[in-house]
Amino acid sequence: MARSGTAKLTTRTASVPEKIPIRLTVNGSQMELRVAPWTTLLDALRDHLDLTGTKKGCDHGQCGACTVLVDGRRINSCLTLAVMKEGAEIITIEGLARNGELHPLQQAFIDQDAFQCGYCTSGQICSAAGLLAEGKARTPNEIRELMSGNICRCGAYPNIVAAILQAMERS
Amino acid sequence: MASYIGSATSRVDGRPKVTGEARYAGEFNVPGLVHGYVIESTIPKGRIVRIDTSGALGVDGVIDVLTHQSRPPMADKDNAYKDEVAPEEGSPYRPLYDDRILFTGQPVALVLAEDWETARVAASMVKVEYQKEPHVTDLHAERSRAFAIDAPEKPRGDAAKAFASAAVRHAAEYFIPTEHHNPMELFASTAIWEDGRLTVYDKTQGVQNVQKYLCGVFKMKPDEVRVMSPYMGGGFGAGLRPQYQVVLAVLGASALKRPVRVMLTRAQMYALGYRPASIERLALGASSGGTLESVQHEAIAVTSQFEEFARNDTGWGNLLYRSPNAKFEHRLVKLDLPTSCDMRAPGAATGVYALECAMDELAIALKTDPVQLRLQCYSERHQGEDVPYTSKQLRECYRQGAAEFGWDRRNAEPRSMREGSELVGWGMASGVWEALQMPATVRIVLTANGHAEVATAASDIGTGTYTIMAQVAADMLGLPIDSISVKLGDSTLPQCPLEGGSWIASSVCNAIANTARAVRGDLLELAKEMKDSPLAGVGVDDVALIDGKIASKRDATRAVPIASAMQSGNAERITREEANKVDEDKSHARNVHSAIFAEVKVDEELGVIRVTRVVNAVAAGRILNPKTAHSQVMGGVVWGIGMALHEETLFDHHFGRVMNANIAEYHVPVNADIHDIKVIFVEEPDEIVNPLGIKGLGEIGIVGVAAAIANAVYHATGKRVRDLPITLDKVIQFE
Numbered sequence: 089m090a091r092s093g094t095a096k097l098t099t100r101t102a103s104v105p106e107k108i109p110i111r112l113t114v115n116g117s118q119m120e121l122r123v124a125p126w127t128t129l130l131d132a133l134r135d136h137l138d139l140t141g142t143k144k145g146c147d148h149g150q151c152g153a154c155t156v157l158v159d160g161r162r163i164n165s166c167l168t169l170a171v172m173k174e175g176a177e178i179i180t181i182e183g184l185a186r187n188g189e190l191h192p193l194q195q196a197f198i199d200q201d202a203f204q205c206g207y208c209t210s211g212q213i214c215s216a217a218g219l220l221a222e223g224k225a226r227t228p229n230e231i232r233e234l235m236s237g238n239i240c241r242c243g244a245y246p247n248i249v250a251a252i253l254q255a256m257e258r259s
Numbered sequence: 260m261a262s263y264i265g266s267a268t269s270r271v272d273g274r275p276k277v278t279g280e281a282r283y284a285g286e287f288n289v290p291g292l293v294h295g296y297v298i299e300s301t302i303p304k305g306r307i308v309r310i311d312t313s314g315a316l317g318v319d320g321v322i323d324v325l326t327h328q329s330r331p332p333m334a335d336k337d338n339a340y341k342d343e344v345a346p347e348e349g350s351p352y353r354p355l356y357d358d359r360i361l362f363t364g365q366p367v368a369l370v371l372a373e374d375w376e377t378a379r380v381a382a383s384m385v386k387v388e389y390q391k392e393p394h395v396t397d398l399h400a401e402r403s404r405a406f407a408i409d410a411p412e413k414p415r416g417d418a419a420k421a422f423a424s425a426a427v428r429h430a431a432e433y434f435i436p437t438e439h440h441n442p443m444e445l446f447a448s449t450a451i452w453e454d455g456r457l458t459v460y461d462k463t464q465g466v467q468n469v470q471k472y473l474c475g476v477f478k479m480k481p482d483e484v485r486v487m488s489p490y491m492g493g494g495f496g497a498g499l500r501p502q503y504q505v506v507l508a509v510l511g512a513s514a515l516k517r518p519v520r521v522m523l524t525r526a527q528m529y530a531l532g533y534r535p536a537s538i539e540r541l542a543l544g545a546s547s548g549g550t551l552e553s554v555q556h557e558a559i560a561v562t563s564q565f566e567e568f569a570r571n572d573t574g575w576g577n578l579l580y581r582s583p584n585a586k587f588e589h590r591l592v593k594l595d596l597p598t599s600c601d602m603r604a605p606g607a608a609t610g611v612y613a614l615e616c617a618m619d620e621l622a623i624a625l626k627t628d629p630v631q632l633r634l635q636c637y638s639e640r641h642q643g644e645d646v647p648y649t650s651k652q653l654r655e656c657y658r659q660g661a662a663e664f665g666w667d668r669r670n671a672e673p674r675s676m677r678e679g680s681e682l683v684g685w686g687m688a689s690g691v692w693e694a695l696q697m698p699a700t701v702r703i704v705l706t707a708n709g710h711a712e713v714a715t716a717a718s719d720i721g722t723g724t725y726t727i728m729a730q731v732a733a734d735m736l737g738l739p740i741d742s743i744s745v746k747l748g749d750s751t752l753p754q755c756p757l758e759g760g761s762w763i764a765s766s767v768c769n770a771i772a773n774t775a776r777a778v779r780g781d782l783l784e785l786a787k788e789m790k791d792s793p794l795a796g797v798g799v800d801d802v803a804l805i806d807g808k809i810a811s812k813r814d815a816t817r818a819v820p821i822a823s824a825m826q827s828g829n830a831e832r833i834t835r836e837e838a839n840k841v842d843e844d845k846s847h848a849r850n851v852h853s854a855i856f857a858e859v860k861v862d863e864e865l866g867v868i869r870v871t872r873v874v875n876a877v878a879a880g881r882i883l884n885p886k887t888a889h890s891q892v893m894g895g896v897v898w899g900i901g902m903a904l905h906e907e908t909l910f911d912h913h914f915g916r917v918m919n920a921n922i923a924e925y926h927v928p929v930n931a932d933i934h935d936i937k938v939i940f941v942e943e944p945d946e947i948v949n950p951l952g953i954k955g956l957g958e959i960g961i962v963g964v965a966a967a968i969a970n971a972v973y974h975a976t977g978k979r980v981r982d983l984p985i986t987l988d989k990v991i992q993f994e
Contacts, residue, residue, distance in 0.1 A: 246933060
């Protein structure tokens with residue numbers, strides 16, 4: 089994606105595309121920022137808004153570490169250009185707790201030890217929040233299947249399923 | 260107060276990890292941060308003839324492009340590049356050092372720009388011309404060039420002769436392909452100037468290893484560079500040695516006098532270390548009664564052309580089985596690849612896989628139950644050293660694991676068990692690893708308000724180090740766990756070894772015990788100086804710190820609140836720093852053991868394999884935290900499932916390059932691949948291995964798992980697949 093449109097940029101006077109102003113609602117706050125058209129939502133969050141809770145694990149939509157909620161749906165923020173989300177409402181891991189009280193999924197992940205290194209955790213929790221909103225998963229097998237876009241290399245999968253079940257029971 | 264040691268305690272670093280507050284190496288955003296993008300070699304061997312950076316330098320926002328010709332100075336001696344775990348033999352790779360190309364994916368230039376996207380697009384405009392040289396990357400094609408390395412295991416008896424005359428024999432070759440760690444976090448380093456000194460946030464399993472390495476490479480004084488790694492998004496061995504991005508980040512920061520971040524892409528991480536592919540030949544000879552007469556294990560593994568990395572795959576039979584004759588040999592083949600490195604249970608994950616599959620095949624040849632064969636060959640002493648174990652509850656692992664799994668309901672006949680359209684297979688294996696301790700120093704600062712800071716330069720790579728340190732310190736200091744704060748991941752903290760080899764828990768926790776004893780001694784002195792002290796005349800080992808008091812062990816009414824003792828002595832804080840005692844005693848073998856039972860279901864028409872149940876019964880001394888310990892072993896089982904069924908780095912040997920350098924085509928287990936995993940901790944008191952009886956858990960969880968699954972696949976299908984991973988194409992033609 090970033091390379092399209094760069095064929096002309098071979099002389100010493102090459103320039104990068106102009107930045108575009110966009111507005112996003114991130115974790116309930118109105119944000120105005122200027123991003124290049126090739127900046128992904130993931131990099132806009134991490135590098136422009138300093139919301140580094142959203143993780144970069146592959147930049148190719150293969151690992152799920154960058155999962156955030158956009159207008160209530162879970163997406164891979166590395167496969168989304170920030171400029172495409174003008175006006176959208178975005179919830180990241182930093183926006184799940186309310187007044188210092190953890191979201192039931194966050195608490196369940198701690199209770200069930202559903203992580204080790206913690207690097208996939210933000211994506212797992214945001215993905216689980218999206219899963220619960222979708223309402224399609226009712227059994228452990230359905231959770232396993234519908235959470236398979238989020239890789240956990242530490243291998244916490246059974247505890248991730250247990251954490252989601254805990255949050256489902258309590259909500 | 261209840262003891263924290265041994266209680267299922269939630270991670271003390273849980274909250275920062277579930278809220279996104281925990282910052283990893285590539286997440287320190289500072290004003291003026293420069294972004295580096297690595298350009299890698301596209302050939303496996305040769306020389307750089309020319310690098311044309313003009314196109315990249317013309318891009319708005321590009322600050323500089325560093326190459327071997329334009330970089331700041333670096334050391335020119337091998338010793339400067341030898342980190343704590345560098346192989347003894349060879350010359351470590353020097354990033355961006357000269358025009359020599361040693362492997363595909365080697366960094367040849369670093370683009371430095373005001374933002375990451377600009378650096379990336381500019382990198383595509385750098386033109387590199389190479390002079391190619393012939394390369395070799397295929398282990399199988401080069402195996403005749405294998406050379407032996409010094410192995411510690413001495414041969415016993417005449418293994419070849421005993422094998423030739425054995426009543427029942429099994430000999431076969433097994434293969435484990437190259438595997439990559441693929442931690443979720445991308446390798447990254449952020450180098451930041453602070454008052455003329457460098458602070459480097461690095462993805463590493465050893466901040467002090469990286470700090471010493473950078474001092475060597477850049478001829479810096481120890482106080483000129485500080486390495487931090489408060490959180491690490493998975494290591495598995497990949498972060499034991501300093502990786503090249505940390506050198507590049509410091510080069511960039513030195514060249515520009517600005518803060519620089521270098522974050523690798525997932526694809527670039529396939530040019531770091533890897534588990535070496537290995538060919539393992541096993542030859543087992545047994546009496547007709549089913550006792551081993553001869554064990555021979557020969558391995559050939561991959562290393563680079565420039566370093567000899569080796570972890571002996573072959574000695575594990577000496578730890579598990581009695582045999583009067585044995586011979587072991589580990590050999591290496593040099594290929595035009597990066598140097599291989601440690602990956603979870605190096606040497607054992609691979610070597611024990613081959614050994615335990617061979618034992619299964621021997622059991623079949625003997626018409627003996629595989630558990631029964633292992634019990635008949637059970638070794639009470641280390642066969643090579645002829646010494647007893649500090650503890651070895653492996654028999655109990657077999658018993659409890661088999662009972663939990665329901666092994667006695669197994670029909671030994673292959674293809675005899677099925678469920679609908681699926682064949683069901685049950686297999687088992689043993690696991691073994693070392694129980695090591697390394698020198699570590701812990702500092703405790705106890706303040707009069709009843710808070711203690713516990714610090715050492717360890718890394719918590721997800722293993723739970725923060726949590727077990729807080730638990731042990733809370734018990735030893737008699738404080739609630741909330742009153743303990745643990746500081747790790749900072750090279751300026753007291754000395755600590757690399758987080759690897761399963762030795763951190765034993766090393767650090769025994770150091771905490773020693774430091775806490777020193778703190779207790781100071782407190783006792785203060786308490787004794789109090790007027791009418793109830794502790795007059797007691798010694799440091801006659802008192803304990805309990806519930807915020809220093810109290811006599813014999814008479815709990817003889818006690819002084821810690822706060823009172825410190826106040827009366829005008830002590831605002833007590834600071835102590837002590838090390839663990841690493842026993843050099845060779846009179847015992849120190850090991851952890853496990854028994855793994857696995858169930859697979861194989862679709863008879865499609866060959867699709869699912870691992871539906873795994874029981875892993877582990878004997879690993881004292882379990883500090885059953886909750887995090889369970890996670891560690893469960894994670895190891897998931898790794899074993901990946902090793903058995905999924906993981907394989909594929910090479911195009913013509914081009915000498917990895918074909919599946921991404922996390923979709925390099926298959927790792929996903930949630931849907933993982934079903935029921937049961938972890939059992941077998942009780943194993945051990946007063947010899949170290950004072951706290953801790954053996955470590957990081958590696959044992961994976962060892963033997965792939966063998967149990969391979970054995971289960973044979974039991975299900977009647978097809979013996981010896982080269983991993985066991986993909987459906989290898990089982991689809993049932994015999």
